[in-house]
Every structure is written in C-alpha cells, then in structure tokens.
Amino acid sequence: MTLKPENAAETVDGKSKKQLKKEAKDAEKAAKKEAHKASRGAAEETEDSGIDVSEGKYGSLGMIQSNGDSQLAARQFVHVRDLENNKADQIVWVRGRLHTSRAKGKQCFIVLRQQEFTVQGLLAVNDTISKQFVKFASNVTKESIVDVEAKVSKVPKKIESCSQKDVELHILQLWTVSSAKSQLPLLIEDASRPVKDEEEGEGLNIRVNQDTRLDNRVLDLRTPANQAIFRIEAGVCQLFRDILTKKGFVEIHTPKIISAASEGGANVFTVSYFKGSAYLAQSPQLYKQMAIAADFDKVFTVGAVFRAEDSNTHRHLTEFVGLDLEMAFKYHYHEVVDTIGNTFTEIFRGLRDNFATEIATVGQQFAVEPFQFLDPPLKLEFPQAIAMLREAGVTIGDEDDLSTPDEKLLGRLVKAKYNTDFYILDKYPLAVRPFYTMPDPNNKKASNSYDMFMRGEEILSGAQRIHDPEFLVERAKHHAVDLEKIKAYIDAFRFGCPPHAGGGIGMERVVMLYLGLDNIRKTSMFPRDPKRITP
Amino acid sequence: MSVCMYKLRPIVNHDDPLPVPSHNMYNMKPVQQTAGAQGQEKTSTSVATVRLADLSGRVQELIQGSKGDMAALEGRQEDILKKLSKLRIDIEELRAILRQPSQVTVGSLSTPSNVTCPPCPEIGDSPDIVLNANPAYPPFSVLGLVRVWHASCPIQLSNHTHSSVKEGPSSAHTFVNNVTGVPKLKITLIWKEVAETELVTNPVKHITVQGETNVLRFLSRVGPSNYAYESSSNLSQITLLDEVLDNCQRLARSKNVKEKQAIIRTFNASLGKNEWMCGQPTLSIIDTAVWSVLKQQGSSASLTQTLTKWMERCDAVLL
Numbered sequence: 001m002t003l004k005p006e007n008a009a010e011t012v013d014g015k016s017k018k019q020l021k022k023e024a025k026d027a028e029k030a031a032k033k034e035a036h037k038a039s040r041g042a043a044e045e046t047e048d049s050g051i052d053v054s055e056g057k058y059g060s061l062g063m064i065q066s067n068g069d070s071q072l073a074a075r076q077f078v079h080v081r082d083l084e085n086n087k088a089d090q091i092v093w094v095r096g097r098l099h100t101s102r103a104k105g106k107q108c109f110i111v112l113r114q115q116e117f118t119v120q121g122l123l124a125v126n127d128t129i130s131k132q133f134v135k136f137a138s139n140v141t142k143e144s145i146v147d148v149e150a151k152v153s154k155v156p157k158k159i160e161s162c163s164q165k166d167v168e169l170h171i172l173q174l175w176t177v178s179s180a181k182s183q184l185p186l187l188i189e190d191a192s193r194p195v196k197d198e199e200e201g202e203g204l205n206i207r208v209n210q211d212t213r214l215d216n217r218v219l220d221l222r223t224p225a226n227q228a229i230f231r232i233e234a235g236v237c238q239l240f241r242d243i244l245t246k247k248g249f250v251e252i253h254t255p256k257i258i259s260a261a262s263e264g265g266a267n268v269f270t271v272s273y274f275k276g277s278a279y280l281a282q283s284p285q286l287y288k289q290m291a292i293a294a295d296f297d298k299v300f301t302v303g304a305v306f307r308a309e310d311s312n313t314h315r316h317l318t319e320f321v322g323l324d325l326e327m328a329f330k331y332h333y334h335e336v337v338d339t340i341g342n343t344f345t346e347i348f349r350g351l352r353d354n355f356a357t358e359i360a361t362v363g364q365q366f367a368v369e370p371f372q373f374l375d376p377p378l379k380l381e382f383p384q385a386i387a388m389l390r391e392a393g394v395t396i397g398d399e400d401d402l403s404t405p406d407e408k409l410l411g412r413l414v415k416a417k418y419n420t421d422f423y424i425l426d427k428y429p430l431a432v433r434p435f436y437t438m439p440d441p442n443n444k445k446a447s448n449s450y451d452m453f454m455r456g457e458e459i460l461s462g463a464q465r466i467h468d469p470e471f472l473v474e475r476a477k478h479h480a481v482d483l484e485k486i487k488a489y490i491d492a493f494r495f496g497c498p499p500h501a502g503g504g505i506g507m508e509r510v511v512m513l514y515l516g517l518d519n520i521r522k523t524s525m526f527p528r529d530p531k532r533i534t535p
Numbered sequence: 536m537s538v539c540m541y542k543l544r545p546i547v548n549h550d551d552p553l554p555v556p557s558h559n560m561y562n563m564k565p566v567q568q569t570a571g572a573q574g575q576e577k578t579s580t581s582v583a584t585v586r587l588a589d590l591s592g593r594v595q596e597l598i599q600g601s602k603g604d605m606a607a608l609e610g611r612q613e614d615i616l617k618k619l620s621k622l623r624i625d626i627e628e629l630r631a632i633l634r635q636p637s638q639v640t641v642g643s644l645s646t647p648s649n650v651t652c653p654p655c656p657e658i659g660d661s662p663d664i665v666l667n668a669n670p671a672y673p674p675f676s677v678l679g680l681v682r683v684w685h686a687s688c689p690i691q692l693s694n695h696t697h698s699s700v701k702e703g704p705s706s707a708h709t710f711v712n713n714v715t716g717v718p719k720l721k722i723t724l725i726w727k728e729v730a731e732t733e734l735v736t737n738p739v740k741h742i743t744v745q746g747e748t749n750v751l752r753f754l755s756r757v758g759p760s761n762y763a764y765e766s767s768s769n770l771s772q773i774t775l776l777d778e779v780l781d782n783c784q785r786l787a788r789s790k791n792v793k794e795k796q797a798i799i800r801t802f803n804a805s806l807g808k809n810e811w812m813c814g815q816p817t818l819s820i821i822d823t824a825v826w827s828v829l830k831q832q833g834s835s836a837s838l839t840q841t842l843t844k845w846m847e848r849c850d851a852v853l854l
Contacts, residue, residue, distance in 0.1 A: 026684075072634055083736070135608075165560065327819075347696075348698065352698060370698075372698050372699070373697075373698045374695035374696065374697055374698070374725060375695060375696040375698075376695060377695075378695065378723070383661070391737065391740070392739050392741060413738065413739065414739035417663075417665055417735050417737070417738050418665055418723065418725065419665075419667065419725060419727060422699070
C-alpha cells in the first residue's frame, strides 16, 4: 500500500503529530478498501448495468471440499503445454494461474500459466460476454488459480510473449479456484527476467535479489527457470540411481544420527540425544565401507549430509543431498575410478538427451555455456596438473594441495586444451589426503586417490581405502589420529574386507556446475546455510 | 696477344732503381731481392740439412725406445678417447637442457640407419598433444604414422568422444595405441564438431594448428628424422612436396565434384609410375597425407588404377 509523500515544506525534522495522524488515516483507508475489494464478489458488479447475460459463466468456485459435483467432475482438462495448432477450434477446460491480466475498455487480455507454459487468453464484450464478466476477469488478482473454459483459436501473428505461440484462448467461462493476495512480495515476471550483464536500456530491468527470492521461495519456484532446475535435479538423482542399479549396485540407507564424527572429526552438528548428545552424519562413508565389509560388493546411497562449516560461499551448504557410492574391486582401484567416471558421463549424456528443453529454459534466464564432456572421461595425473599450472606461471610445490583459485585455473587450462568441463585428477600426494587413503606402491609420496572436477570445481573426492586393520592403525598413528575415536572404524576390517574404493558427490553442486549457475542456493529448493534455516 | 688495339706504356718500370730520399728516418733492407743473394741462400739450405739429420736421429731414437713406451702410448690414447666421449656426453646433456634441436650434430654422430626423434621445443616437458577431429573425417594419416613409427618414435594414442557429437566414427576403436615404457608423444584424439582437424599443444603459449596436412607438417618436425621431409637440402623438392600437401588440404575443403576430380588427377600425376608419391624411395609423410584424404573421400572419389594399387600398398603399411 502506498502512503502519501511527505510534505517536506511544513515540517523540517521528523513527522508532526498531524502528519502521523494523516498517515494512519491513509493506511486505514487503504486497508478498508482492500478488504472491501476482496469481499465483493462478482455479483455486486451488476449494480452499474442492467441484465448480466453472462451470469453463471464466471465467479468464484468457493473452497473445493471434494463434494462430488458430477457436473464439475465431467470437465476434461487440457494442459497448457498441449495447446497447439491441432487443438484449434476445440472447446477446452484449462486450470492455470493468472500470470497477467490487462483490461482495455471492452476487452481483457490475460495470460494463463501452467508450470512454465503460458498461453494468451482473450475476453471481449459481445452478446454472450457481459461487461461485468470482463470487469470480473480484470479484477482477478495475479497468481490466482483459475478454471477457464475456452475455444482454442489460431492466431495470425505469433505471440512472442507466451510459450504457446500459435494459439490463443477465447474465454467462455472463468472461475477462480484459489485467489492470491492482491499484493505479491515479488512478481514472477520480474523473477524470471533474463540476467544480463549490461544494462541494455530497453524496457524495465527490475531484478529480484537472492534473499527476497529465498524468503518467498514458494513464489520464486514458480518461475520457468526454477521449474526446470528442479526437474533437472530430479533427473540427476534418478539417473544416478538407474545407472548404478544397472551396473549392479545396491542402494543402502545409512543412519544420520551418529555417535562419533565419521570424516576427520571436525565440523559436525551436535544434537541432544536423550540424556547425552549425538552428532549429525557428515558423510555416510563409514557405513558404506561396512556394507562392503558385509559383502554387498557395490553400494550407493542417497541422503542428507550435514556439515557444520561456517562458510558463507557460493558453493557451501550446511545440509545437502549426498550421492555416495562404494565398490569392491579385484586388483586395481582404477576399476572403481572408471566406473565412477563412466557413471558421470552417462548422467551427463542422459541430461543432454532427456532434458534438452529444461536446459534451454534455464539458459534463457541464466545465459551460460553448455556443459562439455568427453567419453571416456579425461584422466590426468597430479604431476601433469602441476606441470600445466607451472607452465601457466603458477608457483606450486610437488606435494602441495591445489588451492581453490588453482583448481579454477586448472579447469580453464584443461578446458582450453581438452575441451572438457569434466575431468578426473588421479594420484594425489599422500600428504594432503586423510589417513585411511592407500599409499601408491610405486611412489612413496603419492596415493591411490582421485578428485573429480566440473567447470574447475571439485565435486568428488575419493580414494582406495586401506582395508587392512594393522596398516590402518599404522597410518592413523602417523597422522596422529586418536585411535580410541576410530576404534569402530578399524574394527570393521578385522573380519576380512575386500579391497575397495569409492567417493561421494553433492547433488546440488553437480546440478549447479552442470548448468553453470553461480550460486548453490539456486539449486537447493530450501537451502540451509549458516545464516538461513527458514523457510 | 700479338694483335692489340691500343698500346699501353707500362705505368711502373720495375727495372729502374727507385730513388731513395736521402733524408729518410728509418732505413729498411729491401724485402725482395732480385739478384746477388746466392750466398745467403746456400747458408739456409745447410741449416735445413742439419735440421733434417737431427730429426731422423730423433725418429731413430724413438723407434728404438718405442718397444717399452708403446703401452704408455696406448694408455694415453685411451685416456684421450675417454675424455672425448665424456665431453660428448656432457654436450649431449647440455643440449638436452637447452632443448636445442641440433640436426647437424645428430646426423654426424649417428649412422643413417639409427633414426632418432629430435627433441621438440614446442612440446616441452609434457609431450601431451590434443587432436580435435570431426568424426566424419577421421585423421587416418595420424593413425598411419603411429603404426609406422612404433619403433622409432613410440606414440601413445587414445580417443574420446566430445559431447558435441553423438558418437565417434565406426573406426574409432582402431585409433588406440598403447605403448610399453615411456612414450615419446601422447596424442589425445577427441571426436568433436570441428570443421577440420585441429592440433593443440599448449593453449597458453601456442595457437592451434588447423588442418590435417599442417598437423602432419608438425609431426614431421617432431617425428623420426627420416620422415622430416623439410630437412632435405633440395629446396625445389621440398616445394614440390609442400604443393602435394596443399592439394590434400584443398581436396579436404573442396565441396565441388569437378574440383575434387581435378585435385585427384594431380595426385595421379605426382605418383606417376613410381612406387611412392613424388618418386620418394620409401613411404613418406606425403603418402600418408594423400592416402588419408582419399580414404576420407570414400567411394565418392574415382581413382585410377595406379592410384588404387598405390592405395593398397599404403593400406598394407599404414593400417
């Protein structure tokens, strides 16, 4: 609601009593108006003209309580997506949201939206459509859900503003199912406006900032790009499951409440657990490995992972969905690396082939380069990466871990040379990996461990794990890890365990990097970070 | 010169004694003596005979004493040879450090049968090169070279399919070569949507090499010396070979059937009645280039009998 602009000439500093009173009065007036407007149905519109020829063709359906009206049940609905040329001249029912409405004298144009699909609707006063009907249509609030009966008709000129460009709806009936508040915290139109780097001068360039979006996530999620992003995310998860199941993996579920920190030890959330306390799992790794020791051979798990890291970056969340896998191998851990690499390639190929329209939709709002990959994936060894970085002028030691800028640069170098956004970096230095990493038999300083990268950002970190309890104790001592705390972990290997390796990825991060988005909050439906636990 | 048109009087008369100014500061003995120096000459010959006698005496002495010293002499010779070979190794190392391709010394040190690859400054420490190739036109020439160079210049070859294409060519599985030991060169072949074959060595320092024949030119410089057609001293021959290579490029780019046939005719002319292209004694880079581009044309190119036979010869060696 708008307040009258302050009369600056009268009062110099602060607001006078009179003015405050006036403001309060204005506010009251506006609120009254609002309430009045909302309470008024379609019927009261009759007062300004005579007979309403369209009576019974419009109005509110009231709250649908499933009362079994056979007349309503007989309505056959068509999805907006299916409104094409072949439906021309048919009379259809459509349920959608009122995206926009624009009244122009005796006409009213509306845009109906169902998910990311939009279609134009037209209402003009004639012998069957009354003035009141048109007025009612123009007063329906944006984002309200409406049922529309209309005749599909071809248009001579393509409608560029809608996803269904070839047809429009000539409305016969219009019923509101659920009406939205008249004032929205953000407009879908603004939220789905393409992100451009430079001000182009033409038209409005209103943007909705990230926090407003996240505070009103329900509205924000209605944008075409968000509809597409979360369908792609579902695709990633489903492809991961399908591909691994086909490869003979078994899906397992691991506990999320644990008694001790699983990975490294730091950064766990403590929760009260009856009289004591417990932790939230920050990795299902131990349980995956126990499943391997229990002869499941190949396992994967999809589940929430918690990290109590107080880092407010574009790529960290405190809760995310982990896609983890672990696999026993025969003689060489490259069997596992190749399996994981191949899984990624198949996921990328599945996305490229099955989600082309969704990817294009996201591309319309966030213009990014399409993801490129190689089949089979590119595999580089750590020393090669170091050599590439040195050639580019980075000073780095043989046993140094890669810093985030180095990783980014390496990603760009690899992209320039090998044309791939995804690659595997093998044989990390032993010194920078956790104690359970198997050392390389040929090179004391290297280890049987690997990282995988997408667009220069690490998405998976994995290794051949030590499966021999004595050697594990030795390595743990070398790293000064408290043996008492990892007793359960070591004990898991005391009854014989096949050699195994594995790794885990963050689903949100993979989707973000696949689409080339700049913030992980865009790919988490309700993101959790150090500063946000609502909604 | 009995008949002469003009008669010239001598400018300087050597017979007349030159007048010496009386007030000269330094007196010099005449350098050239014309006459009256017989006596002096006699004394010099006598000195020579004395020296000669002295030398023969020494030789006699040496021959007599040599029986004992022979072993010592041999030892000294051995020492010198050792020093020389050490020097040679040092120089080799130095060259490796400086990474200078020195054809001349390599040629003079090694016999022609012992073919080596010169070190390549473009490639540097990491001999990883990337080839982007369109699956519609597989670079058979590179595959052929990998096959024929397997002993002199082992190349590791692997191939990947880029996301811009659905799948690699049907012959993709042949573009693999595993090397036992350290490969001289690692080629990563990527099937990609590109207009023509590209070679990437180091994107930071170098631009890409475009076109299959240019890739071959690059490989001929880094590969074994007997395939380096540019190292020949016969400049006209090199130009001739370059022209055939350019024709390969033209054929690859040509979209016109008439033009294609004309280019294939030039190949026929280059082959003539010889066993290999341009009368080369053995299979050369040129053969691989022409063979590859004709293979890419497939059945659309109509070949003469000699060309077909030559193609079969190439198939036998290169595939």
